[in-house]
Amino acid sequence: MSTDTETIESLVKQEYKYGFVTDVESESTPPGLSEDTIRHISAKKKEPAWLTDWRIKSFRYWQTMKEPTWQFVKYPKIDFQAISYFSQPKPKGDAPKSLDEVDPKLLEMYEKLGIPLRERGRLAGVAVDAIFDSVSVGTTYREELAKKGIIFCSFSEAVLEHPELVKKYLGSVVPYTDNYYAALNSAVFTDGSFCYIPKGVRCPMELSTYFRINAAKSGQFERTLIIADEGASVSYLEGCTAPMRDENQLHAAVVELVALDNAKIKYSTVQNWYPGDENGVGGIYNFVTKRGLCKGKNAHITWTQVETGSAITWKYPSCILLGEGSKGEFYSVAVVNNMQQADTGTKMIHIGKNTKSTIISKGISAGKGQNSYRGLVEIRKSAGGARNFSQCDSMLIGNKCGAHTFPYIEVKNTTSRVEHEATTSKIGEDQIFYCNQRGIETQDAVNMIVNGFCKEVFKELPMEFAVEAQKLLGVSLEGSVG
């Protein structure tokens, strides 16, 4: 009584609607990576000497490192000399002073992506920093946020305008020595978002960054730093898309979060980089290091991610639970279809007493996709009374895909409690038939079943984006079942 496998396979196809290229004149550095490249980027951004030195140190360290091979993904060796490390739309005279001066072509592109940079419309009430290739093209609602003392700007501006904050926190959560791609990012990072919420301030609107890769042969290496001071809270969202190209493009970002006493940071990602075609040609390599430090007492960091794009996803948004009673949460939906590969999960490092963490991971595999959950729960000796709950569920659609779970648990004291649950299910032909029998066609049934499967994660997303995420999931799995 099985749904015919051939029908499933013949219908596996995926449409990517953000695959267009914007025709703007851009200036890119020639491909290649050396200390000169880095000095060039640093000079271009008028950076202070300490930052240039930090980049060079990172680069030298990176040269001593080897590309990691432990992750459960396969790809040809990356030629780091073939990548252009800096690309920006050609400035017309001086840099735009306000959004009114931004190239209309860029504004139009963001409109097309559904991310209006004008402070009105569908996303009115959400502040956006728009990153196009290597630079920020605009940040909305800055003045309004500034009234509350909130700093929300591009990373490059933060370096120039708030060097003391950047210097204090840059690399404090993800040191340049952390891993291969973090070292590379520290050497060549170009732009990203910076956010500081002062003591006791609740950020009155969602903050978001929208990343767009446009230029060919370029990599995107952004750096994001968010600091919530004592008692502050902020909800932050990032989205990403890229044109369809036959070559693979590298996206190696670093995101650092710092939450002080009683501060709360909620970081949500809807990742929809170009995944490559059904034969696995093209697509983004999404090799990202994201980590949050719960530095103060009762600090709280939540990572929510919906990962549907990229040829390869390799990321583990993690929490270091240093402050007593601090709390880390990780909610993830990762979807692979066609030839996509994902190796994603989290690390929860419990250091402080009575720290708590929750991990809910939902992996969906269709086509020939390979989906791995990899997670570490480490409870140190100092973390008496710590608690963790992990739940990792996998759903398979068709029989050519794979789901893998690699949980690591280390507990160094006797007063902590760790729970781990894992399930793997095949999307039931029985479930689909049941829906059919009630008049619901197969594709709608799959969307419904998958969305039900992911519900626990979607409910963690900010409202506007939960709806987007559900739609995105529908698009990603289009035609995955016959």
Place this chain on the structure above:
Amino acid sequence: MSKQPILEINNLHAGVENKKILKGFSLTINAGEVHALMGLNGSGKSTLAAILAGREGYDVTEGTVKYLGEDLLELDPEERARKGVFLAFQYPVEIPGVNSTYFLKAALNEIRKSKGEQELDAIEFLNLVKDKIKLLELNEDLLKRSVNEGFSGGEKKRAEIFQMAVLEPKLAILDETDSGLDIDALKVVSSGVNKLKRPDSAQLVITHYQRLLNYIIPDFVHVMADGRIVKSGGKELALELEAKGYEAIVKAQ
């Protein structure tokens, strides 16, 4: 006035892979009628239900099935459902995370759309659903839960009848709806079925035991053995079956 035939099954032969299960099954059901189909396990009752609903994996080798004059076997399962064929499952599946109300609204609106009727909005739907809940004396909690998730056997069967009440099928097939029910649940389910009886629709009640027919009074009872109907009669046939056992009736044929 001749009655309108809803379902006409004529000399149906069908099976899975190399195993023949239905061997010349014929049955006509008219509007307003309730038919009970009884038989031992393995006689082909559930196979018939599955084929009528359009489940994949069965080969029909001979015979015809007409539904409202149309070739039923040509239609996809969802098309059959939209045209009013409803199967109350013997083992309703769980769909975790999918809210029952949402599910049922999607189903009803698909059916309405196919009939060219306007889709119901959330409020209209909720009013409809509340009426049906009252009619069947069910607990409103049902609406807030995920489709069949964590339901007891009895709750699942009640939920099936509730779906039937909302979708108002032309032909309802109840596949062993009584199995696994205690007497109280049986009463609730069968009184629901009785309330849903309408002159323009029909019900095919598949059961193993006579006890369900104490509550759902059929117009016709058919005894099935080895893939076809061996005896048909009125409601008294069920009592005879209970008294004498299947063996005696099947052998006497």
